[in-house]
Amino acid sequence: MIPCICTKCTELELKVMLFNTVWSDLIIKPNDALLTRDQYRSFIASCTGQSDTKVISWRTPQQTEVPENDAARVTIERQTYGLRLRIRNLTIEDQGKWECVGANMDGIKYSKQFQMNIKVPITFHGDSIQYAPLGQQVTIKCRVHANPSAEVSWFKGQDKTRIGNFYSYSSKKYDCHLNCIFNIVASQNYEKTSDGLRINRVDMADNGTFWCRADVLETGESRDFEIIVVASESVTHPRIQCSSPCAIEKKTATLVCEASGLPATKYQWFYGNADKLRAVIDSPVGASEVPKFVVRGNQLTINYVDETDNGKYTCHASNDYDKVGQKTEYILNVIVPPRLTPIPEIEIELTDRESHRAVFQCRVERGSAESLSLEWQYMNNTPIQFEKYKLIELRFDPIRREHFGNYSCVAKNLADTTFVIASLLVRFPPLYIGPNIQAVSSIPGYRAVMKCQFESYPAPVIQWIKMIRTVQDPEGRLLTSDIDHGVNDITTKQIGSTLWETILSYTPDERDFGLSFECRALNPKVGRHSITLQKAEPPRAVYPTEAKPLANAIELVVSPPETGGLPLVNYIVKYEQIGVNQPDSIKTLKFPVQTMNGQQVQTLRIDNLQPSTSYNINILAETRAGIGQAKSPIRLKTLDRQIPQFKLLSTPPEEQSCMDDRKCLVKWSIESDGGAPILKADILYAIAKSGNDLEIMGTFSDPQLIDPLKTEYEIVNLQPDTNYIIVVKLYNEAGVSEQKIRKQTTKARIDNIYSTIKSHMKNYRSDQPSKWAIVGIVFGIVFVALLVIVICVLIRMCRTDTRKTKGSDMDRQTQPMMNGENHSDDSKTNNGYRNGRSPSRKRQKRRNPARNSRFSPSELKF
Known part of the structure; x- marks a missing residue:
């Protein structure tokens, strides 16, 4: 219903x-x-x-x-x-x-x-890479499938410039203006077809990126399809290159085939004659093996080349456009490194009765003759003889002891360099070489070291003999380790082809001093050398090479004296104050000997001295043999203790002004520390008055502490183009020393002005309220105002509806009463009341507004 x-x-x-x-x-x-x-x-x-x-x-x-x-x-x-x-x-x-x-x-x-x-959704059908032969017509394929149907447009380049020749314009000027505004490529070389974009004649400008764009207006979908157009051309005739020497036996040969074409050229390798060509591909091998052939692009690598790899290699170059391509050939000849016949060694014993001669023959056994050369060399690569044939001889006539050694025969060709060793062994008696020492000093219980070097072939037997003749040992006693008393160790080693060295470490007692120790070399002939063991004496006196008095110290530079054959152990310094006659007035200091970077010069410092006081100083050297002799003392006087002496560097013009507008570098040089170390340093500065004097405006800044060891300091946060008085103070125990200098900063630089303005703007912005806070406050005020207006309108509408309902029932009664009220008001206008109304009547209306509205419906209207 x-x-x-x-x-x-x-x-x-x-x-x-x-x-x-x-x-x-x-x-x-x-x-x-x-x-x-x-x-x-x-x-x-x-x-x-x-x-x-x-x-x-x-x-x-x-x-x-x-x-x-x-x-x-x-x-x-x-x-x-x-x-x-x-x-x-x-x-x-x-x-x-x-x-x-x-x-x-x-x-x-x-x-x-x-x-x-x-x-x-938009679906593109077409290849992302398409080839276009140069100078020909080609269509870039791009078919679009979408529902609803899509509108297709074309763009070119990474910046996606629209291809806009699909519309004709009557004015060329208007056409150019439109293309400039919308970034359009207007060319008659492009035509849009149902399945793509036709290029009437391809040139290199078309080699690049094209974009096929599909737009569906009903759904708002839009997609771009990237198509790379490759301009193509036929492959040129290739050529093969190989570094010289190309192929060396048992090494790697690399053939490089080069040809040009568009797109990139592809290469294939073949081996053999035209009637028996076979493709060369990567050889399959195990995981740990190296393949024979490796093909990588235009390179053919042949590993472990041998003579079986000689022959003709063909390179076939082609690309995606020119499938037939071009071919070229290369004849590979493997170069064999030289190999020499071993040379037997020759051994001859020298005698005084007759002379001897020797001949070495060096022969090439195998190798390519191209660029072959032979050369005899010493083992230190010094050339002796050069030859370009496959046989070379080295002759010695007559043979001498100095000819002993090894000689190398070096063979070279394009493939490699090889050599063989020819050994000439000359037998001769042992010959003492050194060192040229006749005596060794020591003390009882202190180890003495004796050394001998012999040249000998064959290898000698070396012995040490203690030349103490007894009935049992009329020729002296043969020393051996761990048996003879005093023998610590005996070592013998070969330090050259025919050079031998022996060292005896021996700890003597009182009975051993004055005896000779003989080193003997037997091969079986004998070579010998004697060394006398003598008792060491204390070192000689020490004199300082340089003396530097200070306020409370004295520095002495000494060099080691003659030590009597034993190493120096200590320096002993004895000093006393002149004029003080006390039993303990002489003081002693001991300084261990130090060697710095191989230099034996040492500085001895005597501290805790009295200023302006004279001292007698003796320097003694000590070894294990005892303390050295004392000579007449040296007399030195310490300096008076004073404040530091220094000066500010301001002579050059660049030192008189600062090099920056905000910073200033101050340098000084310390001439003297006043006899006491500098304990503290600080720097102060203040703005200078006009003129060239050292008066200041205002007060100095707070002192800035400086490392006492430094001699320069950079003051920062200065004002540009301003003169400053800078004060540097140095402190020691005697007091403070200060120097003043006047310096001027440079004019403000643009970058500093910019940074200053930027910082002021940043501070100003940080002090200002946020713009978002202001927007929020305004929005809140507007919102509250609108809310109040809406509430008032709603209240008015509710009151109006209520009063209209009551007014419809009282229309007939209200009208006569309104007329009577008007007459009564008119009659009362002459009674002395304003508007014809008494104050009591106004109070009645305020007490009962509902009742009054009954008699005055017009007052219900707002």
């Missing part, structure tokens, strides 16, 4: 209301009349009936009923109050009107529809 809403409705309006009511008995969710869904997605929709309406079926856009089959792509599912439509994997066939059909208890059918649009 349709309720009566309007008593004056027309028949058409009733039909429309009836139609809407019938359709409203079916409810479809989603409730939109137009739905858009992506392709290949799932979709569900439910249809339910109101009151006694029952849903019967769903119909497809093809007006077929959807079956109830769970295995089907499109199916319905029965629910308690309706049917659910389920579509798996949406396709373009599902686009159209879907209809839900229902009926009530009386058999009246109802239906409701919604429009389903299937969105097919």
Whole structure:
């Protein structure tokens, strides 16, 4: 039943209301009349009936009923109050009107529809890389598939410049202006076709990136497809290069084939003659093996080259455009490194009765003769003889002891360098070489070291003999380690081809001094040398090479004296104050001997002395043999203790002014510390008055502490183009010393001015309130004002509705009373009251506004 809403409705309006009511008995969710869904997605929709309406079926856009089959792509599912439509994997066939059909208890059918649009995303069909031969016509393929259909446009380059020659303009001036505004490439060389973009004549300007753009205006989807167009041309004739020497036996040979063409050239390698060509490919090997052939692009690498690799190699160059390509050949000749015949050694014994001669022959056994050379050399690579043939001789006539040694025969060609050793062994008696020492000094119980060097071949037997003749040992006693008393160790070693060294470490006693120790070398001939062991004496006196008196110290520079054959142990300094006659007035200091960087010069410092006082000083040297002799003392006087002496460096013009507008560097040199170490240093500065004097304006800054060891300091945070008085102070135990200097900073630089302004602006902005805070405050004020206005309007509307209801019942009574009230007011205007009303009447109206509104309905209006 349709309720009566309007008593004056027309028949058409009733039909429309009836139609809407019938359709409203079916409810479809989603409730939109137009739905858009992506392709290949799932979709569900439910249809339910109101009151006694029952849903019967769903119909497809093809007006077929959807079956109830769970295995089907499109199916319905029965629910308690309706049917659910389920579509798996949406396709373009599902686009159209879907209809839900229902009926009530009386058999009246109802239906409701919604429009389903299937969105097919933009899909491009075409190669991302396409080749175009230079000077020819080509079409860049790009086909677009989309639903709704897409509009295709073309762009060029990474900046995506639109290709806009598809429209003609009557004015060339207008055409240029339009192209400049919209960044359009207007060229008759491009034509858009149904399947792509045609290039009428390809040149190198077309080599690059093109963009195929598809726009779907209905959905707002837009996609770009990048196509790289490669300008192509035929391959040029290739050539093969190989570094010289190209192929060396048992090494690696690399052939490089070079050819040009567009796109990039591809290479293939072949071996053999034209009738028996076979492809050269990578040799399959195990994980730990090296392949024979390795092909990488235009390079052919042959590992472990041998003579079987000689022959013809062919390079075939082609590319994707020029499939046939070009070929070239290279003849490979493997160079064999030289190999020499071994040379037997020659051994000859020298005698005084006759002379001897020797000849070495060096022969090339195998190797390429190209650029072959032979050369005899000493073992230190000094050349002796040079020859370019395969045989060379080295002659010795007559042989001498100095000819003993090894000689090398060196063979060279383009492949390699090799050599063999020829040994000439000359037998001769042992010969003492050194050192030229006849005596060694020591003391009882202190180890003495004796050394001998012999030249001999063959290797000698070296012995040490203690020359103490007894009945048992008339020729002296043969010393051995761990047996003879005093023998610590005996070592013998070879330090050259024929040079031998022996060292005896011996700890003597009193009976050993004055005896000779003889080193003997037997091969079987004998060579000998004697060394006398003598008792060491104390060192000689020490005199300082330099003396430096200070206020409370004296520094003495000494060099080691003659020590009597033993190493120096200590320096002993004895000093006393002149004029003090006390038993303990002489003081002694001991300084261990130190060697710094191989220099034996040492500085001895005597501290804790009295200023301006004279001292007698003796310096003695000490070894294990005792303390050395004392000579006459030296007399030195310490300095008076004074404040530090220094000066500020300001002589050069660049030192008189600062090199910066904000900083200033101050330098000084210390002439004397005043006899005491400088304990502290500080620096002060103040702005100077005009003129060239050292007067200041105001006061000095706070002292800035400086490291006492430094002689320069940089003052920062100064004012540009300003004169300053700078004071440097140095402190020691005697007091403080100060120096002043006047310096001027440079004028302000632009970058510093900018940084200063920037910092001031930053500080100013930090002090100002945030712009967002101001916006928030304004927005809050506006919002509160609007809220108050809305509340007032609502209150007024409520009051107006209430008073209108009461006023409709009192219209007839109010009108006469209003007239009477007006007359009464007129009559009272002459009674002396303002507006004809007494104050008591106004108070009554304020006490009872509702009652007053009854007699004055006009006052109800705002």
